[in-house]
Amino acid sequence: MxxxxxxxxxxxxxxxxxxxxxxxxxxxxxxxxxxxxxxxxxxxxxxxxxxxxxxxxxxxxxxxxxxxxxxxxxxxxxxxxxxxxxxxxxxxxxxxxxxxxxxxxxxxxxxxxxxxxxAGQRFGNALAELGTKNAHERTTHLAKAEHGFRITGRKFYATGALYAQRIPTSVVDDDGIQHLAFVPRDSDGLTVIDDWSGFGQRTTGSGSVVFDNVFVAAEDVIPFQSAFERPTTVGPLAQILHAAIDTGIARAAYEDALHFVRTKTRPWIDATTDIASEDPLTLKSFGHLSVRLSATEALLERAGEFLDRAQANPTAETVAAASIAVAEARALSTEISLAAGSTLFELAGSQATLAEHGLDRHWRNARVHTLHDPVRWKYHAVGNYYLNDENPPLRGTI
Missing domain, CATH: 1.10.540.10 (Acyl-CoA dehydrogenase/oxidase, N-terminal domain)
Structure with a gap:
């Protein structure tokens, strides 16, 4: 095409x-x-x-x-x-x-x-909030109104909202129940603020969205909380996409390291070669990166297969297995994306730090994105699953 x-x-x-x-x-x-x-x-x-x-x-x-x-x-x-x-x-x-x-x-x-x-419409998001007691608490309010509802609140980390035609928004009704409102981007009282200042993922538009008594039609509001009160694949689906992003960052850093060492890097003075790509210690480091990157990509494929099975037959067992398979991929993708972005400079040398090459973006992007949720808790969930037969919690962060 x-x-x-x-x-x-x-x-x-x-x-x-x-x-x-x-x-x-x-x-x-x-x-x-x-x-x-x-x-x-x-x-x-x-x-x-x-x-x-x-x-x-x-x-x-x-x-x-x-x-x-x-x-x-x-x-x-x-x-x-x-x-x-x-x-x-x-x-x-x-x-x-x-x-x-x-x-x-x-x-x-x-x-x-x-x-x-x-037809080509893009959906953004307005889920997370600042200033709550934890990352999952929501205060943005959904109030009943004639022919629909009114939304009042403020969101942050609203990746994609700046570019979207609809902004799916997590809201809490008068009974404390969460819903997802698919709010049109051009709604009166809705303001998207480009105030994302993270040192990585700089063009995601992950800033603020403000809702000032914004109307949303009843047919644009769907249940949200119930997706985590029974076995569904909403959580692991979110997580496999995060793992995919980190895997892509790792692949880009690895490929840029290969290219730079082949074309620009000089061998270290103690190496017994005049060609950087023949330095035995460099070869060992590239081998180590390559093995871990291949393992990450394989785990990503495997996680997708587990998730397919869980979508076809969502039970406590299949969803837990999918969540753990995705957590395994997410844990390794976190580590390899950071390692590839850092090791790139160790292997490529001082020239690689020049701003004209822009190679620092790989580590910065990985560091910012992998903070979405802590990898240490993924290892905890995986260990608890295999050692104690404990299924992971039904939410989007394992």
Whole structure:
């Protein structure tokens, strides 16, 4: 397919989705370092991304989409993240919202919102809040109103909201029950503030969203809390996408390290070679990175297979197994993305630190993104599962 086409195609297969993602990634990679250095928001790149049809690949076949496997979905995100990790992260909550819709939406809600996605609409997010007692508490209020509801509150870490046509928003009603409201971006009283200042993932638009008595139609509100009160794949779906982003960052850092050492790096004075790529200690370090990166990519594939099985038959056992498989991939992807971004400089040398190369973005992006939730608790969940037969909690952070 042509990436310059204005019409949004509906992709039909896993193979087509992966092929389109690789073609797009080659385009997105060209100015990724420049966008990071100058914080150029990727509006044009996201339009191109949307027109590929990739944002609709998780729409079930019954509603006109490709319904790709979770392995394919994760690999698509990893491919895009390797080209530009901010562009890999922006659709993460889009796909998360689509999974909540699949699990908890009514047939009418699914039909309408899936159609919007297949037509090229992007969903952002307004989930997290600052100043609460923990990362999962929500205070943004959903109040009953004529023909619908009114939303009042403030969100942060709203990745993708700056670029979205709808902003799925977690809200709490008068009874303390959480819902997910699919709020149109142009709603009166809704303000998206570009105040994200993280030193990594600089163009994700992960800033603030303010709701000042914003109206939302009743048909745009779906249950949210209940997705974590029974076995569903909402949590592990969110987590496999995070793992995919980190895996893509690791792949990009590794490939840039290979290229730099082959073309620019000088061997250390004590090496018995005039070619940096023949330095035996450099070879050992690249071998170590390569093995761990291959293991991460294999775990990502495996996690997708577990998640597919859990989606087809969501029980306490299948969802727990999927959550643990995803946690294993997420733990290793966290470590390899940070290691690859740091080891790059050890192997490439002082030249690699020059700003003109932009190689520092890999470690910065990995460091910021991997703080989404702590890897130490993933090892705890995995150990508790295998040693004590304890299933992980039903939420989005394991």
């Amino acid at each position: 042509s990436l310059t086409s204005q019409q949004v195609p509906v992709l039909r297969s896993d193979a087509e989705a992966l092929s389109v993602a690789r073609e797009l990634a080659a385009v997105l990679k060209r100015d990724s370092a420049l966008r990071d250095r100058e914080r150029r928001l990727p509006h044009d790149e996201l339009e191109l991304f949307s027109r590929t049809g990739l944002w609709g690949i998780s729409v079930p076949k019954a509603f006109g989409g490709a319904g790709v496997s979770n392995t394919t979905l994760a690999n698509v995100i990893a491919v895009i993240a390797a080209a530009d990790s901010s562009l890999g992260q922006i659709p993460q909550n889009h796909f998360y919202a689509l999974e909540v819709l699949r699990v908890n939406g009514s047939p009418q809600q699914k039909q309408r919102l899936y159609e919007e996605v297949l």
